[in-house]
Amino acid sequence: MAVARPKHLVLILAREFASNLATPTLITDERGLLVYFNEAAEEVFGRSFSEVGEMPIDQWTAQFQPRSIETDEPLPLERRPTGIALEERRPAHERMRITSVDGVTHEDAVTAFPLFAHEDELVGTVTIFWRE
Amino acid sequence: MRIRVWGCRGSLPTPGASTVRYGGNTSCVEVGLEDGSLLVLDAGTGIRCLGDELADRGVREIQLLLTHLHLDHLEGLRFFAPLWNPEVSIDIWGPPSPNWRLEDRIARAFSPPLFPLDLKDVPSHVTFHDVPREPWGLGSFALSASLVVHPGPTVGYRIEAGGATFAYIPDHEPALCGRPAEMSPDWISGGAVAQGADLLLHDAQYFEDEYEARVGWGHSSVADAVAYAGAVEAQRLLLFHHEPLHADASLDLLEDRARELAGQDGRGPTLAREGMVVDLKPA
Numbered sequence: 001m002a003v004a005r006p007k008h009l010v011l012i013l014a015r016e017f018a019s020n021l022a023t024p025t026l027i028t029d030e031r032g033l034l035v036y037f038n039e040a041a042e043e044v045f046g047r048s049f050s051e052v053g054e055m056p057i058d059q060w061t062a063q064f065q066p067r068s069i070e071t072d073e074p075l076p077l078e079r080r081p082t083g084i085a086l087e088e089r090r091p092a093h094e095r096m097r098i099t100s101v102d103g104v105t106h107e108d109a110v111t112a113f114p115l116f117a118h119e120d121e122l123v124g125t126v127t128i129f130w131r132e
Numbered sequence: 133m134r135i136r137v138w139g140c141r142g143s144l145p146t147p148g149a150s151t152v153r154y155g156g157n158t159s160c161v162e163v164g165l166e167d168g169s170l171l172v173l174d175a176g177t178g179i180r181c182l183g184d185e186l187a188d189r190g191v192r193e194i195q196l197l198l199t200h201l202h203l204d205h206l207e208g209l210r211f212f213a214p215l216w217n218p219e220v221s222i223d224i225w226g227p228p229s230p231n232w233r234l235e236d237r238i239a240r241a242f243s244p245p246l247f248p249l250d251l252k253d254v255p256s257h258v259t260f261h262d263v264p265r266e267p268w269g270l271g272s273f274a275l276s277a278s279l280v281v282h283p284g285p286t287v288g289y290r291i292e293a294g295g296a297t298f299a300y301i302p303d304h305e306p307a308l309c310g311r312p313a314e315m316s317p318d319w320i321s322g323g324a325v326a327q328g329a330d331l332l333l334h335d336a337q338y339f340e341d342e343y344e345a346r347v348g349w350g351h352s353s354v355a356d357a358v359a360y361a362g363a364v365e366a367q368r369l370l371l372f373h374h375e376p377l378h379a380d381a382s383l384d385l386l387e388d389r390a391r392e393l394a395g396q397d398g399r400g401p402t403l404a405r406e407g408m409v410v411d412l413k414p415a
Binding site: 004005006008009010012015016019118119121 | 228265308317319323
């Protein structure tokens with residue numbers, strides 16, 4: 001079995017922080033690999049993280065058919081807050097419609113921001129789902 | 133690889149009759165190889181006596197690796213004899229900070245009102261380095277570092293030479309991030325530094341009941357240190373950063389407790405003592 005790459009301390013601390021939040025929160029590393037979401041996020045996704053495991057964030061989020069609330073058009077990764085945080089290295093916010101794996105559609109406001117350990121060292125992102 | 137402890141007390145120098153066996157000097161450890169390669173780990177008050185010995189040995193090039201800049205890891209630097217010798221070169225390595233250069237942060241300890249002289253008045257040839265993000269080499273040592281859970285930027289070091297591995301994490305509170313025994317290795321603070329080390333030097337400042345009132349202060353209970361060593365599969369555990377309130381008799385009990393927690397495997401945890409020498413060979 002391949003040995004997973006050690007997580008940066010900032011990600012370790014972010015996961016511990018998120019694990020104690022009642023707000024749905026998702027964490028990626030700097031490559032866009034989903035590395036964690038908390039128990040509160042299970043309700044958003046319909047799955048627990050232990051069932052899902054690590055996977056590329058675009059592969060994971062595509063399962064939820066994120067769509068614009070205004071136009072109902074699919075939101076590509078580059079327009080989703082997590083994608084913007086990863087690619088443009090800035091915070092982003094968007095209201096979107098999500099269908100969880102159990103088929104329930106709901107609307108969420110999503111905020112994502114990059115995590116920098118140093119000015120030039122992106123180590124990951126945090127994405128928060130605000131239930132509406 | 134020869135490891136010598138020059139100071140193992142945490143937080144505050146603790147001289148006196150009640151601490152003579154374990155010692156009262158704060159963090160400083162020397163790591164040497166037969167070919168003369170030498171590392172100095174941290175600059176607590178233990179570095180003063182080491183400096184005198186290095187001067188006697190005629191050492192002119194010194195590599196000093198700082199885990200962080202809390203005073204108990206830095207305050208001895210001002211009284212490190214080689215620093216005041218214009219014929220000596222010192223490379224100082226330390227954790228990068230998001231905001232301030234390593235030199236600027238250390239300079240705070242070398243300025244009034246804390247100290248009468250300024251860092252720029254130091255006659256030795258001092259070069260400051262942020263610890264690299266990737267592994268690097270110094271002499272015959274292969275080194276790597278990673279940030280660990282402790283207030284402010286703090287690193288642990290992994291030091292390899294001749295097939296032996298020494299992990300140095302003197303200040304560390306991994307319990308803030310969950311139970312290491314229940315985590316996959318990639319999520320353990322300092323796991324990349326400590327994994328499979330032949331010797332792990334690790335913070336064990338408190339008894340378990342003391343720790344309960346000091347959560348978040350950056351240090352470990354003896355139980356957390358033992359659990360951490362097990363989770364990273366360290367071969368031997370050397371407990372470090374002794375609480376200033378613990379006299380020798382208390383530290384004897386702490387070592388007993390560590391061995392009780394670790395079980396009887398013949399390689400029970402040991403408390404660091406000032407003057408202790410460990411000859412580390414590959415497992």
